Structure formats: structure tokens, C-alpha cells
Amino acid sequence: MAAPILLTESLNLFYGNFQALKNVNLSVAGRRITSIIGPSGCGKSTLLRVFNRMNDLVEGARVTGRVLLDGEDIYAPGTDLLSLRKKVGMVFQRPNPFPISVFENILFGLRVHQLAGKSKDRLREIVKESLESVLLWEDLKDRLNGLATNLSLEQQQRICIARLFVVRPEVLLMDEPCSALDPLATARIEELMQELKKNYTIVIVTHNMQQAARVSDDTGYMYLGELVEFGATQKIFTTPRDKRTEDYITGRAG
Amino acid sequence: MRTLSPRLTQRIAFSILFAATLFVILPVAFIIGVILKNGLGAVNWEFLTAMPRASMREGGILPAIVGTFCLVAGAVLFALPLGLCAAIYLSEYSKDSRLNRAVRLAIVNLAGVPSVVFGLFGLALFVGFFRFGASILAGSLTLGLMILPVIITSSREALDAVPGSFREVSLSLGATKLQTIKYAVLPHALPGILTGTILGVGRAAGETAPILFTVAAFYLPRLPRSIFDQAMALPYHLYVLSTQVPNVAPKIRYGTALVLLAIVLLMNFLAIAIRSHFRAKKKW
Numbered sequence: 034m035a036a037p038i039l040l041t042e043s044l045n046l047f048y049g050n051f052q053a054l055k056n057v058n059l060s061v062a063g064r065r066i067t068s069i070i071g072p073s074g075c076g077k078s079t080l081l082r083v084f085n086r087m088n089d090l091v092e093g094a095r096v097t098g099r100v101l102l103d104g105e106d107i108y109a110p111g112t113d114l115l116s117l118r119k120k121v122g123m124v125f126q127r128p129n130p131f132p133i134s135v136f137e138n139i140l141f142g143l144r145v146h147q148l149a150g151k152s153k154d155r156l157r158e159i160v161k162e163s164l165e166s167v168l169l170w171e172d173l174k175d176r177l178n179g180l181a182t183n184l185s186l187e188q189q190q191r192i193c194i195a196r197l198f199v200v201r202p203e204v205l206l207m208d209e210p211c212s213a214l215d216p217l218a219t220a221r222i223e224e225l226m227q228e229l230k231k232n233y234t235i236v237i238v239t240h241n242m243q244q245a246a247r248v249s250d251d252t253g254y255m256y257l258g259e260l261v262e263f264g265a266t267q268k269i270f271t272t273p274r275d276k277r278t279e280d281y282i283t284g285r286a287g
Numbered sequence: 288m289r290t291l292s293p294r295l296t297q298r299i300a301f302s303i304l305f306a307a308t309l310f311v312i313l314p315v316a317f318i319i320g321v322i323l324k325n326g327l328g329a330v331n332w333e334f335l336t337a338m339p340r341a342s343m344r345e346g347g348i349l350p351a352i353v354g355t356f357c358l359v360a361g362a363v364l365f366a367l368p369l370g371l372c373a374a375i376y377l378s379e380y381s382k383d384s385r386l387n388r389a390v391r392l393a394i395v396n397l398a399g400v401p402s403v404v405f406g407l408f409g410l411a412l413f414v415g416f417f418r419f420g421a422s423i424l425a426g427s428l429t430l431g432l433m434i435l436p437v438i439i440t441s442s443r444e445a446l447d448a449v450p451g452s453f454r455e456v457s458l459s460l461g462a463t464k465l466q467t468i469k470y471a472v473l474p475h476a477l478p479g480i481l482t483g484t485i486l487g488v489g490r491a492a493g494e495t496a497p498i499l500f501t502v503a504a505f506y507l508p509r510l511p512r513s514i515f516d517q518a519m520a521l522p523y524h525l526y527v528l529s530t531q532v533p534n535v536a537p538k539i540r541y542g543t544a545l546v547l548l549a550i551v552l553l554m555n556f557l558a559i560a561i562r563s564h565f566r567a568k569k570k571w
């Protein structure tokens with residue numbers, strides 16, 4: 034296995050006095066899909082938001098331990114948060130495009146990073162590439178000026194994924210990206226993830242065990258802030274080592 | 288004792304509520320009706336574009352219209368940037384709830400200050416202390432202070448109504464806080480900010496007391512030349528016509544009132560139109 038892209042060492046996270054992550058040691062391999070499963074409130078979202086330091090926005094949140102991205106500690110003092118978040122993109126649970134045009138939604142990241150001064154043709158090309166990589170270009174190429182919020186939820190979620198690409202991320206974090214979608218749309222997003230995995234490293238949080246089993250290469254099971262077990266998805270789902278994992282995947286807990 | 292049947296009670300309650308509503312509408316309709324009836328005959332092109340003549344007993348009201356326009360524009364120029372910055376600070380940056388509460392209290396109090404007090408304050412501060420004299424500048428600043436609470440309150444409400452997820456997405460894409468405010472928050476709060484500003488404009492256009500000591504000229508049949516000039520203004524002009532000048536044709540008074548009323552109502556309708564337009568489009 035290649036060197037991990039993301040690595041946590043003795044990671045603890047506190048919300049005030051409440052410890053939400055307990056000594057988490059996790060390694061995420063490049064160009065693979067890693068899923069995090071576990072019962073509600075066990076800290077999956079919290080763990081995900083460690084990787085792009087979105088927890089910094091929560092008042093009173095405190096992190097100890099190390100988190101390495103490409104070998105560099107992203108919690109080291111002096112870390113450039115903006116370039117970290119460029120490298121590590123995030124897709125949220127509810128599709129949340131801005132209530133502006135598809136075109137403007139895709140280019141939002143560009144505008145922020147002041148890669149402006151590009152010609153209209155170049156911008157259109159960028160939008161095209163982004164939408165192509167989420168397989169939306171054919172559907173939307175004549176509707177680029179329409180409101181993104183008028184599209185179907187699945188299309189909206191694809192736009193939220195596409196909007197990450199303009200800033201050239203390496204890692205995509207997805208927090209229950211399909212929980213607002215119907216089964217068909219979910220299947221198509223899962224297909225898309227397989228496609229994206231060729232170029233990106235994906236970490237997905239999901240409530241849906243079948244989804245984790247279907248899409249991911251590695252799986253981690255969390256329980257009450259601990260990473261109970263981590264390994265190849267197949268192994269976790271067929272021969273879990275820990276009793277708690279077994280109870281969860283066989284439906285006896287959670 | 289016999290109790291009334293529920294249906295009858297219902298009828299009576301309905302009638303009382305309906306009558307109360309009617310009672311609110313009636314005076315408004317009556318005022319507008321009277322002013323329209325008596326003033327419409329006076330309002331024509333000359334009335335709107337000519338200087339007053341013969342001690343305001345003839346001619347038009349152009350300088351008062353222009354004066355009001357300048358004052359309102361000045362007030363917005365002063366109060367909008369200031370109020371918007373304060374609102375952004377309070378809603379996006381300040382986490383200190385004590386400061387927030389203090390400012391909210393200050394705003395409520397500011398909104399409750401009688402307008403004549405604003406006038407005296409403007410007289411003391413802008414006319415006197417800063418030596419602007421009675422001028423458009425002093426009057427604008429005074430009006431600006433008066434509409435500041437409206438602008439801050441409505442801007443804050445508009446900013447708070449922008450979903451947190453917009454900020455989250457923007458930050459997660461690597462935007463700075465300032466970029467997030469500029470690109471992901473402000474554009475979506477703009478309609479609300481605009482609405483509040485227009486309501487402020489309507490208020491500023493109609494007030495007499497704040498301009499009484501700070502800018503208003505009794506009779507100045509020419510257009511203002513600079514912001515240090517005095518100027519006529521519609522509300523004060525109306526007051527002068529009605530109480531200080533004998534033998535003014537009622538038509539001219541009502542015509543002036545009509546113009547003022549039209550400006551203020553137009554502003555309010557514009558605000559309502561903007562709000563409902565964006566409310567219909569809004570999807571989050």
C-alpha cells in the first residue's frame with residue numbers, strides 16, 4: 034500500500050469539556066474511497082471536519098495529537114488554512130448550491146482565489162470541465178444561466194461536487210452526501226464516486242452500511258468517539274475483529 | 288342565564304375585528320382622498336419645475352423638491368455605509384453578546400428619540416461644533432443619524448437571514464472571512480438591506496424637525512450651489528405655506544402636500560415591491 038495521504042496520530046478533539054474524538058489513529062490511502070460508519074453522534078462528522086479544519090469555526094473546539102496531510106501537520110502553527118481547504122474539498126449532507134446560476138456556482142471557488150482575469154472562453158471551458166467530471170455537462174450545457182437551486186437534488190449535489198474541482202483539490206470529504214437523495218440518485222452518485230476515485234482521494238461518512246460496503250475500499254467503524262476498527266472494507270464486513278463492530282454491522286446495535 | 292350560541296359569538300367577534308381593521312384604513316384613505324381632491328388641480332409641470340414667486344403664493348416648488356432630494360441623498364450616503372458596516376460587524380464578527388446587547392439597546396433608544404431632539408442635536412453638533420453652519424451637509428448628517436437605526440436593524444435582519452450553510456460552503460472552499468461576506472453573504476442580503484434603506488429614505492424625506500434648525504431655508508428661490516448652502520425642503524416648505532404666509536391659495540398647499548405624500552408613498556411601495564419580488568424568488 035502506498036504512503037497514506039491523510040494520517041491521524043493520537044487525535045483527540047474536545048468541544049469544551051466534551052470529548053468527541055478519543056485517540057483516533059487513522060490512515061487514509063491515496064486514490065481510494067475510505068468510509069466512516071457508526072451510530073449517530075459517534076463523531077463521524079467531527080472527524081471529517083478535522084481534515085479541513087472546519088471545526089476551527091466551532092467556539093471552544095480543541096484538538097490534540099497530529100493530523101498529517103501529505104506528511105505535513107495541518108494543525109502545526111502557521112498552517113495556511115486557505116490552501117488547506119483548497120486541497121481538501123467538502124461535500125455536505127444537504128445539497129447546498131448558492132441561489133445563483135449554475136455557471137456562477139461552479140466558478141465560486143475561482144472567484145475566491147482570485148484566479149480572475151481569465152477570458153470568458155476560458156471560464157466556460159473551466160465550467161465545462163468541472164461539469165463533465167460530474168457527468169452533468171450534457172444535461173446542463175444549455176441551462177448554465179439558470180438558477181442552480183431549481184435543479185433536482187441529485188443535480189444540485191453534483192454541482193456541489195463540481196464546484197470543488199475548480200480549485201484543484203486532492204481530497205474530497207463527503208458527509209452523508211446521499212442522505213437527501215432517492216435510491217436511484219444515490220446509485221448514480223455512487224457510480225460517480227467510482228469515477229472520481231481515479232483522480233481523487235475520497236473520505237465518505239455514511240449512515241448506510243450497504244453504501245459503505247458497495248463503494249468503499251477501506252472502512253472505519255466509530256463508536257462513542259473511538260475508531261473501534263479500521264481496515265479493508267471486505268474484511269470489516271465479513272470478519273470483524275471487534276465485538277462492537279460485529280454487533281453494529283449485523284444490526285444488533287446502533 | 289342564557290349564553291349566546293357559538294355561531295352568534297363568532298359573528299360578533301368577526302364584526303368587531305372587521306370594524307377595527309376598517310377603522311385603521313379609514314383615516315389613511317380619508318387623508319389621501321382629501322389631499323388628492325384639493326391638490327391634484329395644482330400639480331402640473333410648471334408647479335414641479337418652476338421657482339416660487341410672489342412670496343411663495345405663485346409659481347412652483349422646484350427648490351423644495353431639489354432640496355429634499357439632496358438631503359435624502361446625503362443622508363443615505365452617510366447612513367448606509369456606516370449602518371451597513373456596523374450591521375456586518377455585529378452580525379458576522381462580534382461574538383461578544385454584551386456588546387451586542389448594548390448596541391441593540393442603543394439602536395432601540397436611537398429609534399425612539401423624538402425627531403425634534405435630533406434637530407437640536409444636529410444644531411449643536413454639526414451646525415455649531417463642526418461649524419458647517421445651516422447647510423445641506425448639516426441637515427443630511429442629522430437625517431442620516433435619524434435613519435441609522437432603521438438601516439442597521441434591517442441590514443442585520445437581512446444578514447442573519449442568510450443561511451449559515453452559505454458561509455460554511457464558502458469557507459470550506461478556502462475563502463477568507465471577508466471574501467465569504469463579500470461573495471456568499473452580502474449578495475443574498477442585498478434585497479433586505481435595500482428595503483430598509485428605502486424605508487429610511489421615505490422617513491427622511493418626510494421629517495420636518497431634524498431639518499428645521501440645520502438646513503431649511505424659509506424662502507430661497509434658487510437651487511442650492513454646494514453642500515454648504517442652505518436649501519428649501521418639502522416638509523418645511525409645507526409648514527411655512529400653511530402657517531407663516533397669509534393668503535396662500537389652498538390649492539398650492541395641498542399640491543405641495545400631495546407631492547410630498549407621493550414621494551414618501553412611492554418609496555414605501557418600492558420597498559414593498561422589492562421585498563415581495565425577492566421573497567418570491569428566494570429558495571432556501
Ligand SMILES: Nc1ncnc2c1ncn2[C@@H]1O[C@H](COP(=O)(O)OP(=O)(O)OP(=O)(O)O)[C@@H](O)[C@H]1O
Binds near residue numbers: 051053071
Ligand atoms: N458544535 C458542537 N458543540 C458541542 N458538541 C458537539 C458539537 N458538534 C457535535 N457535538 C457532539 O459531538 C458528538 C459527535 O458529533 P458528530 O456530529 O460528529 O456525530 P456524527 O457521528 O456525525 O452523528 P450523525 O450521524 O448524527 O451525523 C455528538 O455527541 C455531538 O453532540
Ligand SMILES: [Mg+2]
Binds near residue numbers: 077078208
Ligand atoms: Mg454527522
